[in-house]
Amino acid sequence: MNMPANKKIGFIGLGAMGRGLAGNLTKAGYDVVVWDRMPAAAEAFAARTGAQIAAGPAELGAQVDVAISMVPDAPDVRSITLEAGGLIESGNKDFIYIDMSTIDPTTSREVGSALAEVGIKMIDSPVGRGVAEAEAGTVTFMVGGEPDVLSEVRPILEVMSSEILHVGPLGAGSAIKLVNNFLGGGIIATIAEALALGVKSGLTVEQIIDLSDRTGTFNKILNTVLPSKAFLADYTPGFASRLAAKDQRLALKLGSDLGVELPVGDAVMARYAACEEAFPDEDYMGSVMRLVEKQAGTKLRFKGH
Known part of the structure; x- marks a missing residue:
């Protein structure tokens, strides 16, 4: 009805x-x-x-x-x-x-x-x-x-x-949301490290995105989401670091309950735990970029930002 x-x-x-x-x-x-x-x-x-x-x-x-x-x-x-x-x-x-x-x-x-x-x-x-x-x-x-x-x-x-x-059935929505957020968190953390590696090698963020547009590494976060916010040095609040860390913890707990080892997830968790402490109320995408920027000593942004 x-x-x-x-x-x-x-x-x-x-x-x-x-x-x-x-x-x-x-x-x-x-x-x-x-x-x-x-x-x-x-x-x-x-x-x-x-x-x-x-x-x-x-x-x-x-x-x-x-x-x-x-x-x-x-x-x-x-x-x-x-x-x-x-x-x-x-x-x-x-x-x-x-x-x-x-x-x-x-x-x-x-x-x-x-x-x-x-x-x-x-x-x-x-x-x-x-x-x-x-x-x-x-x-x-x-x-x-x-x-x-x-x-x-x-x-x-x-x-x-x-x-x-x-x-x-009941619970499946929660499960797939955790899986999706676990995947998204890993993608963002990997993007930040890949960009730091590239920029420190003398490349630009624009060049890395351009190649991704043409290859199998194309993904919405790198090619659409981050260019509209973090790569413009826009760190205004959105999905907060503390919530991203919470979702990662829940996914890791689910893995433990199910007997699924998640070593990559553990490494990503360390990133978000650091972001949660450093930027507890700020956009988590931007927070990861800034965290890696500070550690790598470079800027992960478009030219002019």
């Missing part, structure tokens, strides 16, 4: 990604109620969009047809769902919970199982792409959960996205 726009939606977590996603729901005409652990974030969003503010997750869950969360880490998901004052205490057994956070699949499945015991259905739907796409409603959702539950909330997800990928 598709949910019409008169259904009420709760949104928990109004950070850089959450406020853009939730904003698209209000633009689409949904009745939205929000909560954030930082009251100022909820107040600012409500003032801008007309959304209501709940006193906490339980109160939010008591009045909605769908509850969505976009919070930083697995402990935050457990807190807003299963702990005192969480969604599980809402008294409402007739809503669907969508977690869009980047967490480990084990937590997704454990939370989903606990909520199912009181009748609450859940899917995990982490997000691909960044803040600009969240605001534009063009993110990619990687969904884990039952097909019939996804069908019920698909119109809501479509308002916030340009692509919805159903990848398997």
Whole structure:
């Protein structure tokens, strides 16, 4: 059954990604109620969009047809769902919970199982792409959960996205997001080192990209993403170093749980741990570039920047 726009939606977590996603729901005409652990974030969003503010997750869950969360880490998901004052205490057994956070699949499945015991259905739907796409409603959702539950909330997800990928049962969305972020983190760390090697050899960033355009090393991060930001010396906040490091840790933990050795991942983790310490609230792509710049004693930027 598709949910019409008169259904009420709760949104928990109004950070850089959450406020853009939730904003698209209000633009689409949904009745939205929000909560954030930082009251100022909820107040600012409500003032801008007309959304209501709940006193906490339980109160939010008591009045909605769908509850969505976009919070930083697995402990935050457990807190807003299963702990005192969480969604599980809402008294409402007739809503669907969508977690869009980047967490480990084990937590997704454990939370989903606990909520199912009181009748609450859940899917995990982490997000691909960044803040600009969240605001534009063009993110990619990687969904884990039952097909019939996804069908019920698909119109809501479509308002916030340009692509919805159903990848398997509950937890599969979280798993593929960690795999993707693990891959992206490794690519960025390798790019930084490769550029340092090239620039110290007398080449330019432009020359390295030009050759990549013509060979099998072409990739979106080197050829599109970094040229629009870090190579212009733009280090304004985006996806913070601390969150990149968190995702790398979760991926390494998943590897350990599954018996998969990840020695390259361990080396990449060391890079992000250093970035987390040096640039805790700055764009993680730029942070890796700056970290390697300092260590190599050179600039990894386009001419004039």
